[in-house]
Amino acid sequence: MQSINRLGVLLKQPQKLFHTKDLELLWHINNKSTLYSTINRYLKKGYLIQIYRGFYSTVEPSSINPLELGTSAIHEYCYLSTESVLAKSGIIFQNIPYLTFCSSKNRKFSIIGHSFISRQLKPALLFQSAGIIEQPNYKEASLERAVADMLYFNPSYYFDAKDQINWDKVNYIKKEVYRQ
Numbered sequence: 001m002q003s004i005n006r007l008g009v010l011l012k013q014p015q016k017l018f019h020t021k022d023l024e025l026l027w028h029i030n031n032k033s034t035l036y037s038t039i040n041r042y043l044k045k046g047y048l049i050q051i052y053r054g055f056y057s058t059v060e061p062s063s064i065n066p067l068e069l070g071t072s073a074i075h076e077y078c079y080l081s082t083e084s085v086l087a088k089s090g091i092i093f094q095n096i097p098y099l100t101f102c103s104s105k106n107r108k109f110s111i112i113g114h115s116f117i118s119r120q121l122k123p124a125l126l127f128q129s130a131g132i133i134e135q136p137n138y139k140e141a142s143l144e145r146a147v148a149d150m151l152y153f154n155p156s157y158y159f160d161a162k163d164q165i166n167w168d169k170v171n172y173i174k175k176e177v178y179r180q
Helices: 003-011 020-027 032-045 066-074 082-088 143-153 167-178
Strands: 017-019 049-052 055-057 099-103 107-111 114-120 132-134 139-141
Touching: 003 020, 003 032, 017 020, 017 066, 020 032, 020 055, 066 099, 066 107, 066 114, 082 099, 082 139, 082 143, 139 143, 143 167
Parallel strands: 099 114
Antiparallel strands: 017 055, 049 055, 107 114, 132 139
């Protein structure tokens, strides 16, 4: 595949965030030296912007939705949950300075001024779809799934507006996902 074609293939992609392995697959490059020299050439020409080592964007990273940025940085199945969903839904009143995800790894990281936390769930729990909402470029827990997730991580968690929670739905999700 010629360089011109590689650039065309890259710029036609709907996503704007890529890991090195994504570019390898996208461009069908098996030779690591060719892959890294192509990436370096595109970085120098401004076609790619390095977010951190092995993670790139075709647009200014500050213009990317932080939820998409976090999801792509985690680079595996994950969904927005716990404090982020609870605060957004008005169930907790604290200002949450980070976006919280559930994935298969515990991880804290920051990218261009955005902070992220990923809490680890076992695959048998993580991949249960009860209460997971498909957004255009990420997945998000419903309020009830976020409550169930939070109670899984912290059974004594305090909810400021607990009367606004549909506990029947939370208990259903707990039975479906956590077998409680």
